[in-house]
Amino acid sequence: MATKSLRDISLDGLWNNNPALVQLLGLCPLLAVTGSVVNALGLGLATMMVLIGSNFSVSLIRNHVPDAVRLPAFVMIIASFTTVAELVMQAFTYELYQVLGIFIPLIVTNCAILGRADAFACKNPILPSIVDGFMMALGFTAVLVVLGAMREILGQGVIFSNMQLLFGADAAHWKIELFSDYPDFLFAILPPGAFMAMGLLIAVKNIIDGRIKAAAEAAKVPTEVGGKRVRVTGKIG
Amino acid sequence: MALMTLSSPHAHGNNSTQKVMLTVTLATLPGLAVMTALFGFGTLINVVLAALFAIATEALILRIRQRPVMFFLKDNSALLTGVLIGLALPPLAPWWITLVATAFAIIFAKQLYGGMGNNPFNPAMIGYALVLISFPLQMTTNWALSSQMGASVAGLGDALSVIFAGGSADAFSGATPLDTYKHLISNKTATEVLTDTTFNGWLNGGWEWVNLAFLAGGLVLLWRRIITWHIPVAMLAGLSLCSLILGWDADMYTPASLHLLSGATMLGAFFIATDPVSAATTPLGKLIYGAGIGILLYIIRTWGSYPDAVAFAVLLMNFAAPFIDAYTQPRTYGHAKANRGLKKPEAK
Numbered sequence: 001m002a003t004k005s006l007r008d009i010s011l012d013g014l015w016n017n018n019p020a021l022v023q024l025l026g027l028c029p030l031l032a033v034t035g036s037v038v039n040a041l042g043l044g045l046a047t048m049m050v051l052i053g054s055n056f057s058v059s060l061i062r063n064h065v066p067d068a069v070r071l072p073a074f075v076m077i078i079a080s081f082t083t084v085a086e087l088v089m090q091a092f093t094y095e096l097y098q099v100l101g102i103f104i105p106l107i108v109t110n111c112a113i114l115g116r117a118d119a120f121a122c123k124n125p126i127l128p129s130i131v132d133g134f135m136m137a138l139g140f141t142a143v144l145v146v147l148g149a150m151r152e153i154l155g156q157g158v159i160f161s162n163m164q165l166l167f168g169a170d171a172a173h174w175k176i177e178l179f180s181d182y183p184d185f186l187f188a189i190l191p192p193g194a195f196m197a198m199g200l201l202i203a204v205k206n207i208i209d210g211r212i213k214a215a216a217e218a219a220k221v222p223t224e225v226g227g228k229r230v231r232v233t234g235k236i237g
Numbered sequence: 238m239a240l241m242t243l244s245s246p247h248a249h250g251n252n253s254t255q256k257v258m259l260t261v262t263l264a265t266l267p268g269l270a271v272m273t274a275l276f277g278f279g280t281l282i283n284v285v286l287a288a289l290f291a292i293a294t295e296a297l298i299l300r301i302r303q304r305p306v307m308f309f310l311k312d313n314s315a316l317l318t319g320v321l322i323g324l325a326l327p328p329l330a331p332w333w334i335t336l337v338a339t340a341f342a343i344i345f346a347k348q349l350y351g352g353m354g355n356n357p358f359n360p361a362m363i364g365y366a367l368v369l370i371s372f373p374l375q376m377t378t379n380w381a382l383s384s385q386m387g388a389s390v391a392g393l394g395d396a397l398s399v400i401f402a403g404g405s406a407d408a409f410s411g412a413t414p415l416d417t418y419k420h421l422i423s424n425k426t427a428t429e430v431l432t433d434t435t436f437n438g439w440l441n442g443g444w445e446w447v448n449l450a451f452l453a454g455g456l457v458l459l460w461r462r463i464i465t466w467h468i469p470v471a472m473l474a475g476l477s478l479c480s481l482i483l484g485w486d487a488d489m490y491t492p493a494s495l496h497l498l499s500g501a502t503m504l505g506a507f508f509i510a511t512d513p514v515s516a517a518t519t520p521l522g523k524l525i526y527g528a529g530i531g532i533l534l535y536i537i538r539t540w541g542s543y544p545d546a547v548a549f550a551v552l553l554m555n556f557a558a559p560f561i562d563a564y565t566q567p568r569t570y571g572h573a574k575a576n577r578g579l580k581k582p583e584a585k
Contacts, residue, residue, distance in 0.1 A: 183372060183374075183375065184372075185337075185371050185372075186370060186371045186372070186373070187367055187370060187371040188371075190370070196345070
């Protein structure tokens, strides 16, 4: 299998093959915890930690695990890294860990991670696997944060609230009130709002992709109709 | 030539979409008039506001979608959606609730699905359900008191100030009869409940006139053959049977008369459940669809946390309508058997 360049790997993870917007993987945490930026960022960072670790380890053992038992082996690795992430969060951001609750252990079942292990890391050397893990996780986190911001603004009229849960007490004043006296828009806070925001994000991505494609088409030099062709076979008289 | 041969059909329907929608809108006028008389000018302001918002949003999104704006605006469907939302919202709801409900109904529930005729759900009810779950405070405590409850009704100035300037509606609003009965009956008898100021002796606190007015409008629709009898009759029958069988004891449950003549029952039965786009279309299917709405309406009203449930019941049955239609196809002339059920994808 031809190895992809690191640039292509990065572009895939961030845009072309974004786990949330294109592969539509890991939707359960995506929809459940994106009620605010801090929750989204917390879960995104935890996922990133697990994804980089699991891609690295899977790539390391890729030539030593028989095909038949590869999935259980991958899941064991992912579960170990999830436990590590969980313990790290308990140690440093205990309150955020309590807010995210069950969705931290559930990172094990995030198909985006198992998907990358099986589709990429077990076929590629260590460095591309780490880059792939990082870029995929970055793409995933970016979508989480954008969704979190959309829902926080629409739902509560504020942004960056409770950032002290992740960045220490100094971050408590990062909260920006966009509208004073805003009535809570429960729909955006509840899961249905997440589905709708997600749909809008996918639509925006498709519009941008369509524009890029159209621009590329327009930039192509058109072949002239009825233009002369060089004759390469037969006898030229 | 004296004897021209014309091919069938020989009788032409004279109902265009434009005319149907306009007739339905006009048929809500008796109900609107009664509501305005009972609850003050709030309802009238809401209806006008929602209709304007609906038409403006429709024009805007048609423009974005690059569809002919005037062609689609002239079919009056946006007007009807706006009017229904205006009637459904509490009379003293602030203006931005009307805006959110109407814009969401037109943009998300109608145009994003492909516009007129393509929406699987009733747009007006989607808009209403959205604001109902999003703003429970403003939506469930703001219903205006009726003049039959012995309350002072908000005048034009009061209504304008509550709707546009964020004034307090506390003096003019309270619980509806359905809500009050459900809560009081848990520890009182029926006669005791009726002494509450919401009822003031009357079982429906003025709501019976609202429902009778919508019933009259609905009969006009039946007479003009805009709707058929199946859905309203099945829905009202389902609701009545449930409340007679399960809730026969007025000391424990809301009685059938209150179910039928209070809340949005008649508006729902004749104007909302009968939406030609999102309802079932076969005769048997319409009966099942209507009965489903009636039963769900009873269930949610009795055991749910919301006092009224027309929106939720209609939306839930909208889900089921394509399925019901697939299994209730009538036999077509020339075929021995009706072509029912879901088609298997053809083998390639």
